[in-house]
Amino acid sequence: MRQRQTLIRLFTEADLRADRPVALTAAQSHYLTRVMRRGAGDSLLLFNGRDGEWRASLASVGKRAMAAWPAEQTRPQPPAAGPWLVFGLLKKGPSELIVEKATELGAARISPVRTARTAAERVKDARLTAHAVEAAEQCERLDLPRIAPLRPLDAVLAAWPTERRLLVAAERAAAPPLATRLLREPSPTSHPDGLLIGPEGGFDDWELDRLRELPFCSLVSLGPRILRAETAAIAALACWQSLAPAGAFDARQQVE
Ligand code: SAH
Helix, strand or coil: CCHHHHEEECCCCCCCCCCCCCCCCCCHHHHHHHHHCCCCCCCEECCCCCCCCEEEEEEEEECCEEEEEEEEEEECCEEEEEEEEEEECCCHHHHHHHHHHHHHHHCCEEEEEEEECCCCCCCCCHHHHHHHHHHHHHHHCCCCCEEEEEHHHHHHHHHHCCCCCEEECCCCCCCCCCCHHHHHHHCCCCCCEEEEEEECCCCCHHHHHHHCCCCCCEEEECCCCCCHHHHHHHHHHHHHCCCCCCCCCCHHHHCC
């Protein structure tokens, strides 16, 4: 247990199997050798979102490149069980913050959307993914959230699987608190809820009217104050994970 805390964890795209070497990227090799001063023979943990977590030994290949030899699986891959986050795209910094925190808080999917009042127009998918990778490595998560490309909210709603609830965070609306809603009707383990957060300017009235009419949508409140959109996303996910159905986040407990 103590040792686990000191081991570096890295995400890799490669398959993880006993004694099948994993080539580390130049950035990972640099980080391990130059920043963290690790070398051949040292242990680290690897995960790829499919094969669980593996303890591996570092080996040098060439002057700068490193490889890792998986030795034993330390945790099996848990099923993806987190909520889906849909958020009105914000500027670069706050959007990246949302992805980082949503990864820590267990979101299984993250979809930035364009709404009537979104001001930001573009997002670099690769930057968002990089933030998700870093957050997953740090928080001991064993998978990455799926980050969808930026789409109009309408397109996301049109493709929404209707058996999955979409809880719409709406300030200034007569809506029950998210926690009350989750306690009364827990999120089904087979298809955890979606959470929808508006952009800085909030939703337009016609958007909220439209959302109210969709059978899978319900409006919820996050408390009496008007939160910044990024705060609202983090607050909603924190509330959701603290009330998540037993089993959704207990894969680690099964092993330890
Ligand atoms: N500019 C708007 C506020 C938008 S806040 C206004 O002044 O009216 C940005 C988003 O965060 C909102 O669209 C909503 O999804 C969420 N949000 C912020 N505070 C909230 C609250 N108290 N309850 C529910 N959602 C909230």
